[in-house]
Amino acid sequence: MTDKHVTPLASAHLAKEGDDAALGDTERHGFLPIETNWFDRLFISVVIWVALSLFWFRFIEPIGLSIWISNAIALALGAFIIRKG
Known part of the structure; x- marks a missing residue:
């Protein structure tokens, strides 16, 4: 038995299209040559x-x-990279 009504994931309704801040992706531009979020800079x-x-x-x-x-x-150096990177 297959359900013909597929419901999307609940998290898909939390953010509008193009609204990255609602998903926690706060990418920014710093001195690093790539776009990073805080976890990338921590890593x-x-x-x-x-x-x-x-x-x-x-x-x-x-x-x-x-x-x-x-x-x-x-x-x-890590504090500097996380803060300004």
């Missing part, structure tokens, strides 16, 4: 933090500088 910040930590463990920590310096740099 980019986490990837940079991991890459910086690996670089720091391999090259900088043997010199004697603590990983906490790398974490502070990554936190500041």
Whole structure:
């Protein structure tokens, strides 16, 4: 038995066509060369933090500088990217 009356998803009725803000997609233009929302910028910040930590463990920590310096740099850079990116 198939139902001939297909009802659309409930979330389709929440936003009008072209109204991205109602769906939570607040894309904006910053210094990054792509359109991003806050989660994209957060993901980019986490990837940079991991890459910086690996670089720091391999090259900088043997010199004697603590990983906490790398974490502070990554936190500041991540906040900047999320805010302005």
